[in-house]
Amino acid sequence: MTLTPEQQADIAASRGRTATTRRPTVAALEEVLFDALPVLDHGFVRVVDYMGDDDAVVQAARVSYGAGTRSVRDDGGLVNYLMRHRHTTPFEMCELKLHVKLPVFVARQWIRHRSANVNEISARYSILDDEFYVPAPEHLAAQATSNRQGRGRMLDGAEAARVLDVLRQDARRSYDRYMELLNETPTGETIDPARNGLARELARMNLTLNVYTQWYWKIDLHNLLHFLSLRADPHAQYEIRAYAEVILGLVERWVPLAHGAFMEYGLGGARLSAKALAVVRRLLAGETVDQKDSGMSAGEWRELMAVLGR
């Protein structure tokens, strides 16, 4: 992770300021507020602001469901009930704002989640930093042959070394020529006073997709959990999953009840289809069932057996 001296000074200044507030405040999250938590080789995630806490979820639910909710359940039970029954609006009452540094190809997956607010550094105006993602050797994998998606077996040492060389060389070369096109260094010094630099909005197209970008990303808790349910999932690409896992840890600090409910009913649970439920009922009744007479496809059957731990 690379923070510029300016960014480090900003972070230290932000961390040093305190104020008194009447707003709901979460001590465990305040502890890490503004800290840059490293992800991948140069990336990070920083909480820069938050609104609300577990109580805010409970309070919104009690407004909606009224007196009926007042006595019967404790807060944890209520949060579980909301998550289980897809009463999602109370979770929208909390908001998290992150500063994230991430490779462009990860940003392109991430931005597909539309229910968020984003301010990304613009390479029309700024010169991007000289940093690009190169995977650790243990994350280099061959294309999976069983399906069209995802990674198969790991590359061996020589293959991996060759891949890393290519990625490093090409990103480096593209970046060097980006500066040459700009006729400017990342800190804004002119390289050759006799030449004109190409407009930044054009020069950027020479960069490779592993160059790092940065953004402020703000999202409500409901939509954040939806993002995490897709991106902390084992089917997600490793690189975005690495971010999702760091964010999941921040969610645990911030709203431990909502986090617990999400692990129980969201990430930790499973959705069964009508046919899968029929199979489970037959199995529980002592029948022997196999894929052929389940009405399920081979892929579905395999997924169901995995879910049932068979």
Add this chain to the structure above:
Amino acid sequence: MTLTPEQQADIAASRGRTATTRRPTVAALEEVLFDALPVLDHGFVRVVDYMGDDDAVVQAARVSYGAGTRSVRDDGGLVNYLMRHRHTTPFEMCELKLHVKLPVFVARQWIRHRSANVNEISARYSILDDEFYVPAPEHLAAQATSNRQGRGRMLDGAEAARVLDVLRQDARRSYDRYMELLNETPTGETIDPARNGLARELARMNLTLNVYTQWYWKIDLHNLLHFLSLRADPHAQYEIRAYAEVILGLVERWVPLAHGAFMEYGLGGARLSAKALAVVRRLLAGETVDQKDSGMSAGEWRELMAVLGR
């Protein structure tokens, strides 16, 4: 405005709690945090939480536009620039959460703004309070005859008194019979133990559209300003405008720079059409122009003359 003793105790408790935070904090808004600001006869607006301040807008803009913005402008100038050039995303970095009590027919207009998070009291679960909106006599107006929308001249004393009688009687009667259908009082006591009450989700349909409801409403600053540009506008119905004006005052406390830019470029400005611009240019060149040779409709011409103060 009617707050239940429970709500008053909640507000006092919330106001009494303070915590230390590293988050951006706005003293002028903290002053009124949790206070119920009265609107109409029984309604209110309360800020229950907020995220960010003018600096958060500036900070997000500086991330997007980079070093170029660093030296040249002060914060106020930058906020004005963003507003003027429709760079709206930095304004999405601030968030406001309100608790609002409002008549159902106002809620039905308000909810059309979809970019917000809402938790409304549900009459499936709770019994609504015995409160309904009756306009002040000075807000009773005849249907406008010049156009199909809005209000015309004020009703005179006898007419107004008759209208108020009808509104009061019918709301009262509908509410009384709502309780009778429920066989329950607003505080949950059974009226006649020998009868069954009708399900709440059904009984509510007997209420009139001026009954008060409540909700938590959370929205980012950009979408809030868009809401205000439509609802603090003179064409908006008086009842929703009354809420918009209170909220506008809260925005001024919260983000004075953004508020100033909005008054200058949003509410206080005007959009001119291509034809209107052509007229202005001709007028400035000393030509005499009238509606006929302006290419504009009579309505457009009238609007333009009003904008130009003619």
Add this chain to the structure above:
Amino acid sequence: MTLTPEQQADIAASRGRTATTRRPTVAALEEVLFDALPVLDHGFVRVVDYMGDDDAVVQAARVSYGAGTRSVRDDGGLVNYLMRHRHTTPFEMCELKLHVKLPVFVARQWIRHRSANVNEISARYSILDDEFYVPAPEHLAAQATSNRQGRGRMLDGAEAARVLDVLRQDARRSYDRYMELLNETPTGETIDPARNGLARELARMNLTLNVYTQWYWKIDLHNLLHFLSLRADPHAQYEIRAYAEVILGLVERWVPLAHGAFMEYGLGGARLSAKALAVVRRLLAGETVDQKDSGMSAGEWRELMAVLGR
């Protein structure tokens, strides 16, 4: 269901017009295009336009997932795969536009689904029709005592008759006085030329929540299925469920493959929590498990037993 002669003439005219198009066209949906399908006592649902079909979902998926999807699966298998793995964006490529007549209290639930486009008749400009919802006697139920939501046992004959009288009388009276306030009939005739009518935007507040309104509602297939998963669910209030079921039938005509996948993986399936999965695994292993040692609450346990058909 009441259609004005004007509306009937419009529908007949629309049904009579045909054109040639190169767009994807669904014969089974064209058959009922523009028809008003009755719902409740005066409501209806009409398809007024649609975009796309099952092929459009498949085509979008093949763009996203490329050549890999080309040979291995037939269209039905691919649609099932997308639904099962929450690849929701291809379902957003289809769009349905409905004209709906519905009671205001139903409209208030419905509008909470924000990912749709809506044009509702405005009582600021128009006079609402003299129609209000009164439930059929078999839908009158007492408040459930087991929980705070929903309906319990049916009301008996005398109780039901009394409820229906109240609902009819109060809606009628409020409507009659609405006209009196307006000093105008629904067809726009002045009642008493010597009086001024109250502005429409004010008079409407005297109406009860069972008055019928109308809107055009346009939504993409993914968001429509999400709406249906909540509103065609047995926990939804009967009145909105009645609309959801009619729409579900239209979806079956329109996109039979997506409908089938939704019945299998959406409405017909169930989500199991981490604890529920653990219970199922233990049961399948031959263990006896009861609520106490399941770690689940009584409510959760009851729900799981229902899902497992025990």
Add this chain to the structure above:
Amino acid sequence: MTLTPEQQADIAASRGRTATTRRPTVAALEEVLFDALPVLDHGFVRVVDYMGDDDAVVQAARVSYGAGTRSVRDDGGLVNYLMRHRHTTPFEMCELKLHVKLPVFVARQWIRHRSANVNEISARYSILDDEFYVPAPEHLAAQATSNRQGRGRMLDGAEAARVLDVLRQDARRSYDRYMELLNETPTGETIDPARNGLARELARMNLTLNVYTQWYWKIDLHNLLHFLSLRADPHAQYEIRAYAEVILGLVERWVPLAHGAFMEYGLGGARLSAKALAVVRRLLAGETVDQKDSGMSAGEWRELMAVLGR
């Protein structure tokens, strides 16, 4: 523009199919349906479906505003009125679906418009085509010195040639090494059977930001016009503006009334601030006003003078 033989066959087949429909149909748009309209060096825009027409806007407006709109205005006047008064929801009743081929750096700007549905080709599953954007020499410009954004004077011949060489070489080299990493050609043939290819989801990071991608993009007319108001604007980067202009032409074919209103009140108009209005009023009153006593910044003054044609 490069279409694969497969795509060309698909287009021919789609164009050859016709069906009878009762839906609103627009002959002028049907004429170009499925046609790939070229943009930049290898990109295109194709309409693949549409819903609604100018009448659909009018019809939705008449539902909302009721009988009052029925007699007084013709359709064109009503559409103008809606646009002028920001009654945006009727424009949401029309929907356009495009197939677009565009460079990744353009896609990154475009995707920021969140109110749209998108299915993009995924380089996790597919191998991207061997095509990348290289500007025409007349679009190569130096960085503007007056502001931090956008382009200044054009590069001269030798400078331009050098830039084009760099862009071509680096994109080519990165693409060749992408294939080498994959150990596969774009048509799926293995290059060296003795080696394992790197997973596609990783190999893609070696590509440059001018590589072409493709997507299906579906959006309603209101949000499309908002997109065009930003991207057909002279301040937009040339490359995305080139797409916006082609789409603007399609909008004119599809909904000529809405297009006309947009040119008059949207693209062709201007927003004046409160201070700018005050200046105009003073000028019209015969006063001499200069920037100093206008209260406006130098930038604002310059913009106002341009708008007023001075």
